[in-house]
Amino acid sequence: MSKKIIATASLAGCFGCHMSILDIDERILDLVELVEFNKSPVDDIKKFTKRVDVGIIEGGCCNSENVENLKYFRENCDVLISLGECAIMGGLPALRNGIPIKECLAEAYLDGPTVGLNTEKIIPNDPELPMILDKVYPCHEVVKIDYYLPGCPPRADLIWDALVALLTGSEMDLPYEVIKFD
Amino acid sequence: MKEKILEIISNYNKDKTRLMDILHDIQSIAGYVDAESIELLHKELGISASQVREVISFYHFYSSEPLGKVNIYLNDSVTAIMHGREAILETFEKECNVKEGSVSEDGQFGLFHTSCIGMNDQEPAAIINGKMFTRLTPYRVKEIVKDLKSGKDIKELIYEGDGGGRNALPGIHSMVCNNIRRRSALLTHDYTPFDVTKKVLANTSPEAIIDVVEASNIRGRGGAGFPTGMKWKFGRKAVGDHHVIICNADEGEPGTFKDRVILTEFPELVFEGMVIAGYAVGADIGLLYLRYEYKYLLNYLNGILADMRSKKLLGNGINKIEGFNFDIRIQLGAGAYICGEESALIESLEGKRGEPRDKPPFPVERGYLNYPTVVNNVETLALIPKIITKGSDWFLGLGNKASAGTKILSISGDCNYPGIYEVEWGTTIKDILDMSGSLDVQAIQVAGPSGALIGEKDFGRQISYTDLPTGGSMIVFGKERDILNDVVMNFLNFFIEESCGSCSTCRNMTSVLKERFTKILNGRGVKSDIDDLLNWSELLKVSRCGLGQTAANPITSSITNFRHLYENLIQKDVVFDTGFDLEESVKASCAAVGRQPILHNM
Ligand SMILES: Cc1cc2nc3c(=O)[nH]c(=O)nc-3n(C[C@H](O)[C@H](O)[C@H](O)COP(=O)(O)O)c2cc1C
Ligand code: SF4
Numbered sequence: 001m002s003k004k005i006i007a008t009a010s011l012a013g014c015f016g017c018h019m020s021i022l023d024i025d026e027r028i029l030d031l032v033e034l035v036e037f038n039k040s041p042v043d044d045i046k047k048f049t050k051r052v053d054v055g056i057i058e059g060g061c062c063n064s065e066n067v068e069n070l071k072y073f074r075e076n077c078d079v080l081i082s083l084g085e086c087a088i089m090g091g092l093p094a095l096r097n098g099i100p101i102k103e104c105l106a107e108a109y110l111d112g113p114t115v116g117l118n119t120e121k122i123i124p125n126d127p128e129l130p131m132i133l134d135k136v137y138p139c140h141e142v143v144k145i146d147y148y149l150p151g152c153p154p155r156a157d158l159i160w161d162a163l164v165a166l167l168t169g170s171e172m173d174l175p176y177e178v179i180k181f182d
Numbered sequence: 183m184k185e186k187i188l189e190i191i192s193n194y195n196k197d198k199t200r201l202m203d204i205l206h207d208i209q210s211i212a213g214y215v216d217a218e219s220i221e222l223l224h225k226e227l228g229i230s231a232s233q234v235r236e237v238i239s240f241y242h243f244y245s246s247e248p249l250g251k252v253n254i255y256l257n258d259s260v261t262a263i264m265h266g267r268e269a270i271l272e273t274f275e276k277e278c279n280v281k282e283g284s285v286s287e288d289g290q291f292g293l294f295h296t297s298c299i300g301m302n303d304q305e306p307a308a309i310i311n312g313k314m315f316t317r318l319t320p321y322r323v324k325e326i327v328k329d330l331k332s333g334k335d336i337k338e339l340i341y342e343g344d345g346g347g348r349n350a351l352p353g354i355h356s357m358v359c360n361n362i363r364r365r366s367a368l369l370t371h372d373y374t375p376f377d378v379t380k381k382v383l384a385n386t387s388p389e390a391i392i393d394v395v396e397a398s399n400i401r402g403r404g405g406a407g408f409p410t411g412m413k414w415k416f417g418r419k420a421v422g423d424h425h426v427i428i429c430n431a432d433e434g435e436p437g438t439f440k441d442r443v444i445l446t447e448f449p450e451l452v453f454e455g456m457v458i459a460g461y462a463v464g465a466d467i468g469l470l471y472l473r474y475e476y477k478y479l480l481n482y483l484n485g486i487l488a489d490m491r492s493k494k495l496l497g498n499g500i501n502k503i504e505g506f507n508f509d510i511r512i513q514l515g516a517g518a519y520i521c522g523e524e525s526a527l528i529e530s531l532e533g534k535r536g537e538p539r540d541k542p543p544f545p546v547e548r549g550y551l552n553y554p555t556v557v558n559n560v561e562t563l564a565l566i567p568k569i570i571t572k573g574s575d576w577f578l579g580l581g582n583k584a585s586a587g588t589k590i591l592s593i594s595g596d597c598n599y600p601g602i603y604e605v606e607w608g609t610t611i612k613d614i615l616d617m618s619g620s621l622d623v624q625a626i627q628v629a630g631p632s633g634a635l636i637g638e639k640d641f642g643r644q645i646s647y648t649d650l651p652t653g654g655s656m657i658v659f660g661k662e663r664d665i666l667n668d669v670v671m672n673f674l675n676f677f678i679e680e681s682c683g684s685c686s687t688c689r690n691m692t693s694v695l696k697e698r699f700t701k702i703l704n705g706r707g708v709k710s711d712i713d714d715l716l717n718w719s720e721l722l723k724v725s726r727c728g729l730g731q732t733a734a735n736p737i738t739s740s741i742t743n744f745r746h747l748y749e750n751l752i753q754k755d756v757v758f759d760t761g762f763d764l765e766e767s768v769k770a771s772c773a774a775v776g777r778q779p780i781l782h783n784m
Contacts, residue, residue, distance in 0.1 A: 067764055102774040125775035132771035142762045 004053040004167050008040040009073060011066040012093045012136055013059025016153040017084040023156035034167055048076040054166060055080045060090045061137045065130035074143040079166065082139045083159070085152040090136040097135040150179055186211055187219050191226045198227040199551070201237055201533030205244050206514060214245045240535040242296060242517030243474050250285045250292030252330050255309040259298035259436045260672040261594045261657060262305040270306045273320040277327040297519055297676055298436035299475040302594035302657070303361045303601045311336045314358050314478050348446050353482035360443050361601030364617065366588045367580055368448070368565055369604045375450035376495050378567045383461050384503055388418065391462040391570065398574035399586035404430055404559030405629070405653035413556055416546040417463040420554030425465035427456050428550065428557045432473045432527060434519035435630035436676060437655030440590040441560040443602050445479055448564055449486050453510060455563030457500065458570060460508035463556050468510035471527050474517045483512055519680040523727050524557040526682065537682045538727035561590055581607035584648040593618045596660035611650070612641045620658045625665055625744070630655035631673035632732035635739045665740060666747050667703060673736035674699065681729060688730030691722050695737055701761035707752040708759050716741060
């Protein structure tokens, strides 16, 4: 059986979900038998070099670069998974949703307690910088998402089970504890 | 001020169940309920400050922030918009120098929107400092504002004179018109007030009264259509220290205004209906819950009650019947559609947020202050004296088999003769459209936003509990109306605004549906969106009360009967689209930091 190709990305997330992927411990050796990684922080491949079977997304979209990246993944992956709370619902970054973006920027760069060094009171606006979105979007509000793996972060076992199920075409057990809210 | 507020609180014997009245009184002298008053209420009434705050924030017409000296509440029902609300709003905004939803800088004017105020037959309408102003035009708005600025009293501002009928009585003195255009069993003057109380009750047992009501087959006119005789029987059987009769005059379903007209022209019928209900059920407490929007009727109605008391038609030993003690108090609401739902209404009567209760127990078992309580609509109660006088066979002779008697319809929208029409159950939609002078009709909304939007193929159907049930609201839409943008969207906003927020389905799903619906309107819809809307609507049915259970009806019934409108809007060869719009979503931040959006390659 030819190896399945996997790609991963962290958008507006904290890399906690990626840490959880690594938390599958020595099973990572089994995983390497099953899959080949393409574009991913795990191997630092920046651009897709071939068609990917499964893309895994951590984090939602808070800026235009996240959007661009997410669309890039959608174009290149057959199956796309939202991994973790931020990808699925926006998570902590989405706490700013509901506060006008102007106020958020002012708090971050002009008025907040940690802006002492910004003596010129500049809000970064270089055209090279990604543009901030009006709110943080969960991934499925930007592109089509095929599967959702909940958790903050999702447990390593869940990720493992899901990948094995997806790659071997078997059914997956999703016990209540995994999908309950708190 | 502190003394005055303490005085108000002691006027109500520090009774926390009278919080609604106390808040009204405080607002009338202080303009709003400030932090100090809230503190006083907490100490004096023995409830927490947050309990006071949660009540203030629940009702549209209470405020814990300063309002204007003059406060204008402009109706935003669909009929108001059809009749030119936008121009009225613009004129108010310009003349008063204030944006909708705020108070002008000089503190002079507050301008707010409000859900249907029961004036659909004379829109656009607004409530200004508690007084009703109807059939507004930009010209009249300018005149009104000019007079208000010059310091004229609100009472002097009626340019058109009084509306017809009893609206001209000094106790009402309002420009509101009745617009009664068809009379039948209820709206005819073949009734001598209080004859039943004086001549029948003394020699008829409560059980016999209930038998007549039951035999007449009358069902509730408030919407749910529960058999009235059966409700009274349950109420009579239920055990409690007191029994309660409540008349539901909250009339909040957009498009209905018949209770307004009944209360104006036939209040004796309503009050006598309550007395008869009190006698039959064995009740001693009578309450009429009057929506705040109809406050202009309050003094007039209280005058009639005082008159009844002086004639021993209320109070202890009514008409010398031993042990028949029954009195009626009018409770003014404060702007919340959900308070029309009977258990929410009871919560509100107890001085709380109007959040519906879990059922069972039903109000007939445990209602107001946990006493057995019968809640009936204004129209239901007003029919009772006539049924007792003329007999159940007379009533059964009207209407059709499943639905006895008549129904008072409130017809508005694109018709030549908006107003009140009393028709027999079984009348077809076509006849209703013809009698109201509705030409070139595209659709009619039967029974308000929670009812059904139907088109031509259904105009042969009848109003009836078994075909098209209705509490009486009928809004007609002409051929040129944009059903989705103007009608369905207006109704969705109404439910979002009026949900009490207890159930997550009703609180969230309404907004989720609106989002998906908006996506279709924006041309980003795909076929699966229509299916999603229908499937997700099902979820709302698990909500606690009728509001949530019917909140998706504008969507489902417009998809069922006007599917082509949706299909015309969806993208033909795209199967999936999230509707995400990068350009739109970066606009605000780019403007805030002062840069041009770069959108290529995305
Ligand atoms: C959201 C909602 C709003 C309601 N509004 C009213 C109303 O304004 N007036 C009314 O009489 N009944 C209203 N009802 C129905 C009442 O709960 C109750 O069934 C009715 O007052 C009983 O009186 P009836 O049997 O005479 O119709 C409403 C119900 C719901 C769920
Ligand atoms: S259905 Fe809506 S209005 Fe009714 S109780 Fe639930 S949240 Fe409140």
